Amino acid sequence: MPSNVTPPRGMRDFLPADKRRRERVLSVVRDVYRAHGFDEIETPVVESSEYLFSGLGGDNEKQVFAVLRRGLDDEALRAASSALELADLGLRFDLTVPLARFYASHRAELPTVFRSVQIAPVWRAEKPQKGRYRQFVQCDIDILGEAGQLAEIELISATTAVLAALGLDGTTIRVNDRRVLLGVLSHWGVPAELHDRALLEIDKLDKIGVEGVAAQLVSIGVEAPGIADQLAQLGDATWDSATASPPPAWLDQGAFGDLLALRAALPEARLVFDPTLVRGMGYYTGTIFEVAHPDFSYSLGGGGRYDGMIGRFLGTDVPAAGFSLGFERIVDLVELDDADDDGLVVLYDKAVAPVELLALQKALVSRGEARVRLQKRAKNVGGQLDALAAAGFRRFVAVRGGEAPDDLEVRSLG
Structure with a gap:
């Protein structure tokens, strides 16, 4: 490795x-x-070499990642005078040529x-x-x-x-x-x-x-x-x-x-x-x-x-x-408010059955939660909650087994 x-x-x-x-x-x-x-x-990520090397892209044409033609044999490889002769496609270097x-x-x-x-x-x-x-x-x-x-x-x-x-x-x-x-x-x-x-x-x-x-x-x-x-x-x-x-x-x-x-x-x-x-x-x-x-x-x-x-x-x-x-x-320059990046974590004990967790998650999503994550409670709950807040979650519920969705107490991660 x-x-x-x-x-x-x-x-x-x-x-x-x-x-x-x-x-x-x-x-x-x-x-x-x-x-x-x-x-x-x-548009596709690749375009024909004919379009990418049409003389319209200035110096960027020199920076194309070319894609070799399929099925090339050793004779074709030896006969080529340049690598571009072996390419029929290339990754797009901008979005204007593909738009045209x-x-x-x-x-x-x-x-x-x-x-x-x-x-x-x-x-x-x-x-x-x-x-x-x-x-x-x-x-x-x-x-x-x-x-x-x-x-x-x-x-x-x-x-x-x-x-x-x-x-x-x-x-x-x-x-x-x-x-x-x-x-x-x-x-x-x-x-x-x-x-x-x-x-x-x-x-x-x-x-x-x-x-x-x-x-x-x-x-x-x-x-x-x-x-x-x-x-x-x-x-x-x-x-x-x-x-x-x-x-x-x-x-x-x-x-x-x-x-x-x-x-x-x-x-x-x-x-x-x-x-x-x-x-x-x-x-x-x-x-x-x-x-x-x-x-x-x-x-x-x-x-x-x-x-x-x-x-x-x-x-x-x-x-x-x-x-x-x-x-x-x-x-890298933009600072946007994270207030709308909300989510709910279901923090569950080890003893809670997977089928109960899945049913709870489905119920929470169906009642309007945009993002619901199932996560087993860690020994260091404080550190776990800090990590979840950093991941964009704002609320959590603690589940020990047998709770109905309407009985859960929603707490803030903030």
């Missing part, structure tokens, strides 16, 4: 108290999104404008570290079929409501637009074929700083003079500076006008214009956004418009936008 039996690196077990806490947070998220008109769906495939599969059964919720685990084969796991839960809402700005307004409004319901005060939402970023690259004279790579480097500003990004841009062939200074100026831009006269040369006025309209429609959301915001996924086409909190350097969620993705699956363009909450980061 191994002396150290643990889950695979980057994956976790959850004890009952942890699982209850996670489910309470998920229940709040589900209830708020449902109240805002979103319907929950479910889902919509292409079921479009005829869905409304013209479809508002979806997906809450499920995803997998990425990256280096595990604090706050970063190989298996983690994402909470996504998406609106498909709405070309107007109403989609972004609904997404940000619903997500803001979730954050408020979870008690996460002080959050802001950083917003930008891919058209603003492409205007920056054009202003710098970056060739179109380098745009995607350049945006991936700019997305690292918060990790490696202005000088680091400037060096990376030069290394891929971006030759704009004074690029470090220009990056710094880009990071200093605000709503006011972006509306100054004359406006910055890199600013796409149409895109910025849309962002101003978004701010006007959502005064409670505390939107902050951030022209350095990129979001690394290659499928974004317009507005992008991230949830920021003053106490943390990392975002608590993000999303944007990705009008081109579903057309890759369906052959017909469908407007789309989505917002994903970083559940694993949020769940």
Whole structure:
């Protein structure tokens, strides 16, 4: 027997108290999104390699857990020039690619404008570290079929409501637009074929700083003079500076006008214009956004418009936008009241017959108890009661045999 039996690196077990806490947070998220008109769906944990490696997932495509084709023989294994040639499936690395495939599969059964919720685990084969796991839960809402700005307004409004319901005060939402970023690259004279790579480097500003990004841009062939200074100026831009006269040369006025309209429609959301915001996924086409909190350097969620993705699956363009909450980061910040997490323990003596205990449990459940546990009385009753309270139970009854349900005295564990 191994002396150290643990889950695979980057994956976790959850004890009952942890699982209850996670489910309470998920229940709040589900209830708020449902109240805002979103319907929950479910997709398989694996998708076709054709979809997962379609070029839409950015660097995340490099982190797919691939699934080998069934029935491979030794000859096929030797003939393969790479491991990916042997895979026909992979674990999903996000919920957006599966949603696009889902919509292409079921479009005829869905409304013209479809508002979806997906809450499920995803997998990425990256280096595990604090706050970063190989298996983690994402909470996504998406609106498909709405070309107007109403989609972004609904997404940000619903997500803001979730954050408020979870008690996460002080959050802001950083917003930008891919058209603003492409205007920056054009202003710098970056060739179109380098745009995607350049945006991936700019997305690292918060990790490696202005000088680091400037060096990376030069290394891929971006030759704009004074690029470090220009990056710094880009990071200093605000709503006011972006509306100054004359406006910055890199600013796409149409895109910025849309962002101003978004701010006007959502005064409670505390939107902050951030022209350095990129979001690394290659499928974004317009507005992008991230949830920021003053106490943390990392975002608590993000999303944007990705009008081109579903057309890759369906052959017909469908407007789309989505917002994903970083559940694993949020769940550690949330403090929810446990008052509703109630339960009743039947603390019984050894002499009580199992058939009597089972009948008692059924009677208690049928009269409305949501959670009834049968537990034999321990020698250290005080310690036992403390452990039951920590497990979420709030009341108990002592059974010595022969009692009717209505005769039991219910006592508090608090």
